[in-house]
Amino acid sequence: MAEQQMYLVAHCEPCEECVREEWQFIRDGELRWEAYESCTRYPFQACERGPGIPPPPIRERILAREGTVRLPVGGPDGVPIALLRRVYGLSIAEVVAARAEGYRATPVEARYLTDPAP
Template sequence: MPEQEMYAVLHCEPCEECVHEDRQSVEDGQLSWESSSACTRYDVRWCDRGRGVPPPWIRDRIVEREGTVHLPVGGFGGVPIAVLRRVYGLTVAELVAARKAGYRATPVEARYLSGPTP
């Protein structure tokens, strides 16, 4: 059985010394994300990262800080529907809505989706 380590540090609610950072990037042709936190008062550090679209709570913080870019979906010059379905896992109903109204992507997602077919 593989060995697994877990560390837990309990501390107060976030204080004025807590620093939190969320970011997206494109690495090796894939959408990536990273979220990190640190508190110098309680010597706590935390980091999480992954490939693809970030979890909703992290994406929401990125959108709050950076805003969104409106992308047309389908047709000439629009993001291919199949790409949206693969990247975001949208349902058919969500794809129909995106086809009509466009899709709101973070700036990094917009660059990724608007570049060569991912």
């Protein structure tokens, strides 16, 4: 990842007042993500952000909350294989599996991959 910002202040173990938010969005034609954690009981804040696909733990929490979109890969109605490899850095074996089963994307990633760019 070429660009990633992070701000962190350490604290105790997470408690019931800790808040965690993760989200993805498209800005200026680029896929981006942000994650924020804070606690009202203890002095704690953490913020991460970057371009592209979020780190796996953050992406998994987004998928758990927002669900998945199965995208067809290749062919006239599917996501171009070259785009999928560029965005996700998939190996050839992963592309073969995605071609057979479809690719599991977040709703924002699905919009980014299927929306024609101006």
